Amino acid sequence: MAERGGERGGFGRGRGDRGRGRGDRRGGRRGGRRDEEEKWVPVTKLGRLVKEGRIQSLEQIYLHSLPVKEHQIVDTLLGPQLKDEVMKIMPVQKQTRAGQRTRFKAFVVVGDGNGHVGLGVKCSKEVATAIRGSIILAKLSVIPVRRGYWGNKIGKPHTVPCKVTGKCGSVTVRMVPAPRGAGIVAARVPKKVLQFAGIEDVFTSSRGSTKTLGNFVKATFDCLMKTYGFLTPDFWRETRFTKSPFQEYTDLLAKPNKAIVLEDNTERVEA
Amino acid sequence: MGEIILGMPGPWAEDCREKADHYTTKIGGLPDWPTPDLGIKDDLLRCSLCGRSLCLVAQVYAPISSPKLNLEERVIYVLGCPMPKCGSDPRSWRALRVQKCHSEMQLDGNGQVAKPLEEDPAPILRTNNYLEEDSSVTGSGREEDESDSDMDLQEFARALSEASSLASQSKKQSTSKHSGSTVKAMGTKPRVNDLSMPVVPCFYIYSQKEQSTGDKDAICASYSSLSIKEKQSTATDTEDEEKWEGETYEYDRALGADRTYLKFKKQLDAHPEQCFRYSYGGNPLLATTDLAECGTCKFCGSSRNYEMQLMPPLLYFLHEAAECSSTYSPEGWSWMTLIICTCSKSCCPSFCGDKRVSCCWGVAEEAIIIQDE
Numbered sequence: 001m002a003e004r005g006g007e008r009g010g011f012g013r014g015r016g017d018r019g020r021g022r023g024d025r026r027g028g029r030r031g032g033r034r035d036e037e038e039k040w041v042p043v044t045k046l047g048r049l050v051k052e053g054r055i056q057s058l059e060q061i062y063l064h065s066l067p068v069k070e071h072q073i074v075d076t077l078l079g080p081q082l083k084d085e086v087m088k089i090m091p092v093q094k095q096t097r098a099g100q101r102t103r104f105k106a107f108v109v110v111g112d113g114n115g116h117v118g119l120g121v122k123c124s125k126e127v128a129t130a131i132r133g134s135i136i137l138a139k140l141s142v143i144p145v146r147r148g149y150w151g152n153k154i155g156k157p158h159t160v161p162c163k164v165t166g167k168c169g170s171v172t173v174r175m176v177p178a179p180r181g182a183g184i185v186a187a188r189v190p191k192k193v194l195q196f197a198g199i200e201d202v203f204t205s206s207r208g209s210t211k212t213l214g215n216f217v218k219a220t221f222d223c224l225m226k227t228y229g230f231l232t233p234d235f236w237r238e239t240r241f242t243k244s245p246f247q248e249y250t251d252l253l254a255k256p257n258k259a260i261v262l263e264d265n266t267e268r269v270e271a
Numbered sequence: 272m273g274e275i276i277l278g279m280p281g282p283w284a285e286d287c288r289e290k291a292d293h294y295t296t297k298i299g300g301l302p303d304w305p306t307p308d309l310g311i312k313d314d315l316l317r318c319s320l321c322g323r324s325l326c327l328v329a330q331v332y333a334p335i336s337s338p339k340l341n342l343e344e345r346v347i348y349v350l351g352c353p354m355p356k357c358g359s360d361p362r363s364w365r366a367l368r369v370q371k372c373h374s375e376m377q378l379d380g381n382g383q384v385a386k387p388l389e390e391d392p393a394p395i396l397r398t399n400n401y402l403e404e405d406s407s408v409t410g411s412g413r414e415e416d417e418s419d420s421d422m423d424l425q426e427f428a429r430a431l432s433e434a435s436s437l438a439s440q441s442k443k444q445s446t447s448k449h450s451g452s453t454v455k456a457m458g459t460k461p462r463v464n465d466l467s468m469p470v471v472p473c474f475y476i477y478s479q480k481e482q483s484t485g486d487k488d489a490i491c492a493s494y495s496s497l498s499i500k501e502k503q504s505t506a507t508d509t510e511d512e513e514k515w516e517g518e519t520y521e522y523d524r525a526l527g528a529d530r531t532y533l534k535f536k537k538q539l540d541a542h543p544e545q546c547f548r549y550s551y552g553g554n555p556l557l558a559t560t561d562l563a564e565c566g567t568c569k570f571c572g573s574s575r576n577y578e579m580q581l582m583p584p585l586l587y588f589l590h591e592a593a594e595c596s597s598t599y600s601p602e603g604w605s606w607m608t609l610i611i612c613t614c615s616k617s618c619c620p621s622f623c624g625d626k627r628v629s630c631c632w633g634v635a636e637e638a639i640i641i642q643d644e
Contacts, residue, residue, distance in 0.1 A: 039543060039544070040543065041543040041544055041583075041584040041588075043536065043539055043583040043607070044583070044605075044607070044644050045605045048586075067526070067527025067528070068526070069532065069536070069644070070536070088515050090518055092518050092519055092520050094520065105518055105520070120525070121521055121524075123520050133523070137524070137525050137533075140525035140526060141525045141526045211514065212515070212516055212517040212518070213514075213515040213516075214515060214517070214518050215517075249602075250602060
């Protein structure tokens with residue numbers, strides 16, 4: 001099984017070309033075949049905004065519930081803080097007339113340890129493809145995790161804000177706020193997901209067939225998704241709606257500072 | 272036809288209004304009609320929603336050479352409305368198929384050498400002729416006339432680099448008379464900027480065959496942002512009682528993306544700069560699962576089949592270029608892909624008997640299906 005020699009500890013490598021500024025666009029595409037696969041050409045409108053730098057953090061995307069459809073968006077916004085780890089690679093088999101067809105299923109969790117975590121699952125005929133594919137899917141599924149306090153509100157939030165429960169298949173996982181110093185009290189596999197999420201102390205309790213660790217991990221992830229779905233009194237205040245990035249950007253462009261059509265042969269008119 | 276041809280971005284046009292010939296495949300700029308008097312109805316060049324002029328998005332030279340059908344003079348023009356509200360409505364987009372009748376090809380012989388006769392005059396006369404010819408072409412404004420006169424000499428050459436290098440040469444020679452490029456300078460058009468065609472930034476396209484899927488894994492390997500932990504670390508869980516049981520094959524899913532879109536994105540990641548995909552009679556690469564019907568050809572009634580689709584990197588490049596210069600950058604366009612279906616028989620859209628070459632060019636309107644994000 002061919003694999004690239006990765007780095008231990010699952011540290012995500014940042015994108016190599018983030019250091020390059022917005023250089024000469026007109027000439028920037030000469031010889032485009034050279035590093036074609038490295039360059040990110042955004043496909044969605046959100047991707048174009050992120051590439052330009054109009055969106056500074058993932059929170060702006062979460063606030064308006066915009067679907068993230070390109071993993072490079074998460075790469076650009078979270079960058080080097082995002083670490084990934086392969087939790088399990090297992091063969092899954094399908095019986096065919098010509099014997100058994102084996103494919104590999106990879107479970108990968110990504111996270112920055114500070115409130116963002118993603119889980120990706122991918123099946124493929126080769127291990128390396130499954131791992132790469134699941135890293136991409138994990139980045140597409142990055143969610144914000146809400147943290148709160150157990151008692152005194154001093155210092156940084158360290159635990160879940162309230163009791164939440166998540167379910168996948170027959171497995172239900174319940175997370176209960178814990179005092180500082182309790183650590184993550186959970187089984188080994190979901191503990192990893194909670195560590196990547198940035199939760200320091202929590203009590204968990206699970207029910208169902210936790211032998212199916214795939215469902216167990218997904219139930220934990222579902223539980224983390226619900227932390228921001230829980231309405232607490234802090235949210236009672238009326239929401240002050242802000243413009244979504246698309247709307248803001250369209251309004252910015254609608255201002256009449258660009259001349260339409262009129263252009264000069266001999267000189268370039270800058271907007 | 273199984274093979275898919277990708278349109279990859281080539282050099283930028285030196286000037287977005289420069290003239291090429293109808294054998295050029297390009298994005299943006301002004302459409303190069305094969306003959307000045309195609310007789311395109313005015314409403315074909317206008318948006319059905321807001322009534323403004325459409326601008327050229329893509330011009331693709333698409334000859335067909337199959338055993339049954341051999342058409343060398345065939346071009347597809349994709350026009351779109353740059354107004355903010357009209358971007359995502361399929362009624363404001365138009366695909367025109369301009370082709371020459373098959374019978375004429377036998378008279379002219381080799382399509383590469385033969386040119387419509389009226390494009391062959393002396394360059395000095397050309398400058399004057401343009402003023403008359405432009406008034407006969409509705410809806411399109413051609414500005415640089417004196418700079419075009421030099422390029423007419425070279426019009427036979429199809430090489431993309433020649434077209435752009437000549438544009439830069441002619442630009443140096445052009446006088447200041449046509450430097451102000453509004454239609455008012457023409458004087459022949461009674462209506463001014465309303466009818467002048469809006470222009471988006473222009474670049475040329477070179478074609479590339481799509482690689483087979485076996486290479487995609489190798490291409491995925493070049494992602495620098497993906498790190499892979501060594502496999503030994505995952506072996507530690509065999510020591511305790513945790514066994515991952517009951518796992519079966521699972522289709523790809525992410526929070527914001529479904530399986531169809533993930534396959535679309537995978538193809539895009541293999542060639543991130545593809546501006547369009549061409550596969551006459553093939554299958555489109557869908558971004559969402561619902562695909563509207565193509566309808567039937569208006570001329571011959573036969574069904575339409577898929578021919579090509581425009582891809583989002585095109586929007587990115589246009590947007591990028593428009594920021595550098597002051598040409599128009601349509602922000603209302605946010606489609607994921609634009610699928611163009613043409614008549615499966617590629618019927619001749621004009622009625623020609625034994626007439627001259629000039630009236631055997633026909634224009635047919637084809638179907639466009641938009642798939643949004």
